[in-house]
Amino acid sequence: MTHIFVNIPTNDLERAKAFYTALGCELNPLFTDENAACVVWSENIFFMVLTKEYFSTFTDKEFADPKTHAQVLLSISRDSREDVDRIVEAGVAHGGTAPGEPQDYGFMYGRDLIDPDGNGIQFMYMDPEAAAKGPDAYMAEQARA
Structure with missing residues (x-):
């Protein structure tokens, strides 16, 4: 494992x-x-x-200041769009920041959260059907519906 x-x-x-x-x-x-x-x-x-x-x-190695330099972009999935919003809102309420607007691609929804040290995490939800079929096939199906 x-x-x-x-x-x-x-x-x-x-x-x-x-x-x-x-x-x-x-x-x-x-x-x-x-x-x-x-x-x-x-x-x-x-x-x-x-x-x-x-x-x-x-x-x-020297530290890169996560408030000014990006080194990695971490993305953690959630079970729903509401879970994405809930975790980002909890982070903001406890000293984090949520830069930018949510990214909504229809099949995928994401938001960024910056912790108090400047480390960034994106939380995202992807429709399980889109994950199984791939975004292009899923979007084509949605367009036909």
């Missing part, structure tokens, strides 16, 4: 823990201490939120 661990730096670990738990995530206490928090998104997806000092023990 493959698991995904995304390591992200934070300036304030307690603030980051409060932010991600407000989004509905749980923390795995076995991998959470004064240096890091293991944020559980699902049984296979985790964020390791690390203090900058601890993060720097894993790399010799």
Whole structure:
């Protein structure tokens, strides 16, 4: 089984823990201490939120400031458009920002959320039928209907 661990730096670990738990995530206490928090998104997806000092023990590279530089674009699926809106609104209520307008492609809906440290996450919903058939075939069917 493959698991995904995304390591992200934070300036304030307690603030980051409060932010991600407000989004509905749980923390795995076995991998959470004064240096890091293991944020559980699902049984296979985790964020390791690390203090900058601890993060720097894993790399010799300089930090890119996530408030001004993009390094990756993370996208996490939700079960509905309403779930996308709900999680983004919870993030904004707990110190995040939601830049830009929602992206609505009919078969796919997404919104961006920036955490208090500047790390960006896109939350998206894709119609299961469009995911199974591919967006072109799904949109062609919708046009014929």
